[in-house]
Amino acid sequence: MxxxxxxxxxxxxxxxxxxxxxxxxxxxxxxxxxxxxxxxxxxxxxxxxxxxxxxxxxxxxxxxxxxxxxxxxxxxxxxxxxxxxxxxxxxxxxxxxxxxxxxxxxxxxxxxxxxxxxxxxxxxxxxxxxxxxxxxxxxxxxxxxxxxxxxxxxxxxxxxxxxxxxxxxxxxxxxxxxxxxxxxxxxxxxxxxxxxxxxxxxxxxxxVPVEDVAGGENASNEPVRDVGPSAFVVGYAGTIGLSNALEYLLDAASLLEVESSVQFILYGDGKDRQRLERIVEERGITNVRFKGVIEKRHVMEALQGCDALYLGWADSSLYDFGIGASKISEYLLSGRPILHSFSGRGDPIARCAAGVTVPAGDPAAIAEGVRRLQAMDPAHRREMGARGRQYALQKLxxxxxxxxxxxxxxxxxxxxx
Incomplete structure (x- = not known):
């Protein structure tokens, strides 16, 4: 043998x-x-x-x-x-x-x-x-x-x-x-x-190392509710860098500012964080908060404290080869619906119907995607999140x-x- x-x-x-x-x-x-x-x-x-x-x-x-x-x-x-x-x-x-x-x-x-x-x-x-x-x-x-x-x-x-x-x-x-x-x-x-x-x-x-990750399918939203009990919270957790297309998210947040119930929470650090924080300050964008780095063991808790999660990419032919960020599997496992700003091939969010996909690099489309998710029946959002979680458990x-x-x-x- x-x-x-x-x-x-x-x-x-x-x-x-x-x-x-x-x-x-x-x-x-x-x-x-x-x-x-x-x-x-x-x-x-x-x-x-x-x-x-x-x-x-x-x-x-x-x-x-x-x-x-x-x-x-x-x-x-x-x-x-x-x-x-x-x-x-x-x-x-x-x-x-x-x-x-x-x-x-x-x-x-x-x-x-x-x-x-x-x-x-x-x-x-x-x-x-x-x-x-x-x-x-x-x-x-x-x-x-x-x-x-x-x-x-x-x-x-x-x-x-x-x-x-x-x-x-x-x-x-x-x-x-x-x-x-x-x-x-x-x-x-x-x-x-x-x-x-x-x-x-x-x-x-x-x-995703499922056995090592805390958080169940029905975890509560309490961790980020300092933004207000009625807020619709869109979260991001990961590196804050050029490839993460977060400047488009800030533009979308600016478009949604008059809709005061929408708040954006960004967890993480990276080369672009200070530059993006300056943009928020200089433009007076009031519905975006940078929360800094969180320990790995608290990431799932933070994700599940949001109503929806943002995942974005540049509009580049590079992504015709697919995408492989580790946050994809973590997002899916969280059981939260995902707003995916993506124009490449092999969209994992669309594959398991775990959210809404909009064109990459388009702040207006991102803002409209947020509106769509916010307007959905909460049961429909939970179903989206549950499909993503099931996919992560079975395949990832x-x-x-x-x-x-x-x-x-x-x-x-x-x-x-």
């Missing part, structure tokens, strides 16, 4: 629940471990997504810590670099790859499978080189399509030297992968341009998705026998 494999999941910017939010790579690692795989999550000991970096001894480069049975983290010692937009972050990509390559033997168990998560792309190249060294299978997990995202959302030139380097690394990553997974449902359309056959691709969406629980990844590994291991 074939024994379960040793799997390395390499993602420089991974976190555990103790050091950050956990996230996709951690929860897939946990589910593989629970299916008997010997799993190592290989990550940097410091990066901008960490809220509590691990306390490591002063000596050595690789430090292993057992999280639970069959699951260990191998921290690669790294220096701090400021924030996500620091030039030192780019340097850290090269340093992480170099240190991993030189110190891979310290992880101890030889891998049968190495899963490399992108971005960053430089660590992917190192992980694939190690797979060749150890005779392991190589899986590329695409969380975001770089450098396309940097060009279309970040407005970085196609001829930027860093973008050109990434384009080269991207092609090599596709060529060297035995299999490719992605949280983007239609990523295969992008991969086809690089000659990747469809049977080398599996869609694995971002999920990491216990379900982890089984799918395990099956992917088992299928191509079986072909080698």
């Amino acid at each position: 074939r024994s379960n494999p040793t799997v390395w999941l390499v993602h420089q910017e991974a976190t555990t629940p103790e050091t950050g939010n956990g996230g996709r790579v951690y929860y897939y690692a946990r589910e593989l471990a629970r299916r008997g795989c010997s799993v190592y999550l290989v990550a940097a000991s410091w990066h901008h997504l960490m809220s509590a970096p691990p306390d490591l001894p002063n000596e050595g480069v690789v430090h292993k810590k057992e999280i639970e049975s069959n699951l260990r983290v191998a921290w690669i010692r790294m220096r701090s670099y400021g924030n996500a937009h620091s030039r030192l972050r780019i340097l850290s990509w090269f340093l992480f790859g170099w240190r991993l390559r030189r110190n891979a033997a310290a992880i101890s168990e030889t891998p049968d499978v190495i899963i490399a998560s992108s971005p960053p792309l430089i660590g992917v190249g190192t992980a694939q080189a190690l797979a060749r060294r150890f005779g392991a299978k190589s899986i590329l997990d695409i969380r975001d399509i770089w450098p396309v995202t940097l060009e279309k959302i970040g407005s970085i030139s196609h001829h930027n030297p860093l973008v050109m380097m990434m384009r080269h690394l991207e092609r090599k990553a596709y060529d060297n992968a035995d299999h490719i997974t992605s949280n983007l449902e239609h990523a295969r359309r992008h991969l086809e341009a690089f000659g990747v056959d469809s049977d080398r691709f599996t869609w694995l969406p971002n999920g 629980d990491y216990r379900v998705l982890g089984a799918e990844l395990f099956n992917v590994i088992e299928r191509f291991r079986a072909r080698d026998e």
Whole structure:
């Protein structure tokens, strides 16, 4: 009988629940471990997504810590670099790859499978080189399509030297992968341009760790009722950045200001928060409140304290490949109806009839979507929310998705026998 494999999941910017939010790579690692795989999550000991970096001894480069049975983290010692937009972050990509390559033997168990998560792309190249060294299978997990995202959302030139380097690394990553997974449902359309056959691709969406998340289907609205007992509350929880299309939400809020029963609550932080707060102050928008960052364990409570939730995107062809934000599964699990400002392909909200979808980048349409939700019979809104919650429980629980990844590994291991 074939024994379960040793799997390395390499993602420089991974976190555990103790050091950050956990996230996709951690929860897939946990589910593989629970299916008997010997799993190592290989990550940097410091990066901008960490809220509590691990306390490591002063000596050595690789430090292993057992999280639970069959699951260990191998921290690669790294220096701090400021924030996500620091030039030192780019340097850290090269340093992480170099240190991993030189110190891979310290992880101890030889891998049968190495899963490399992108971005960053430089660590992917190192992980694939190690797979060749150890005779392991190589899986590329695409969380975001770089450098396309940097060009279309970040407005970085196609001829930027860093973008050109990434384009080269991207092609090599596709060529060297035995299999490719992605949280983007239609990523295969992008991969086809690089000659990747469809049977080398599996869609694995971002999920939600249902067992770890508090909050039931009928949780009350009490947490945010400081806005007034009769207010219709539209909430947002997540990163406050360029890709989240929150400026359009502020424009919509301004259009709805005379309808005083509508209030907008924004939880989170990010590069754009101060700029958006200045817009609210300068324009005198009175129905928007920024609540700041909330602990992961309180996110579901905050979402369920709203009457509806906002999820928005720029009007960009990038989203023809699909969307994969982790907040999608959390929103659906909350049981609240969702106002989705989206014009791409693979709309998960429309798929399970869990809300109202309006065109991306259109404040008037967003405002009209809010009016539609507010005017609905509350029972109809509850039905929308319940459909989304049921979809999350059946399709997006990491216990379900982890089984799918395990099956992917088992299928191509079986072909080698």
